[in-house]
Amino acid sequence: MSRTFLYCRVSTSGQFTENQVQEVKAAGFDVQASRVIEETISGSTTAKERPGFQKLLDRMESSDVLIVTKLDRLGRNAMDVRQTVEHLAATGIRVHCLALGGVDLTSAAGKMTMQVLGAVAEFERDLLIERTQSGLKRARAEGKRLGRPEAKATTDAVQKLKARDMTQIEVASELNIGIATVKRHWNKGKAFILSQA
Structure with a gap:
């Protein structure tokens, strides 16, 4: 049963x-x-x-x-x-x-339904990828910068504290940011010095 x-x-x-x-x-x-x-x-x-x-x-x-x-x-x-x-x-x-x-x-009807739904899902996924690629190509052609904006204020803050001989952990604590964020901005010192000149 x-x-x-x-x-x-x-x-x-x-x-x-x-x-x-x-x-x-x-x-x-x-x-x-x-x-x-x-x-x-x-x-x-x-x-x-x-x-x-x-x-x-x-x-x-x-x-x-x-x-x-x-x-x-x-x-x-x-x-x-x-x-x-x-x-x-x-x-x-x-x-x-x-x-x-x-x-x-x-x-049999269920299997056919599944095949149709699978084909539609694959078609939609392909269309989405195609539209995304076209949009990125157009944005690049228009000179737009893609990705996250550069966090210049964070770089400046990290570099100022680094110049005061603080460790990365101390800088993270002082700025209340993660150590990974500090490390990303830590070696941007040359750009920071040039921007201050």
């Missing part, structure tokens, strides 16, 4: 999984509280590296059903989602996604 499990994931501790649980109940699925796995972990972490998801896999058996509200609960990108669904399908577990009308992602 198949059992129904629910996997709920949020990225930060300021978010809550209750909405996902309510959404599944509203869709007519009856999931026992003991079969609801809730996890707070970044979506950038692959499903196989998530402790809660691993706990879920340990409990599920062939013919069980896994419900998620959205595909991004399962993985960080289309490839990760596809691999996760394929792994679950290989063990006989069906996967239903509410955002896709409750379609079983392990069925």
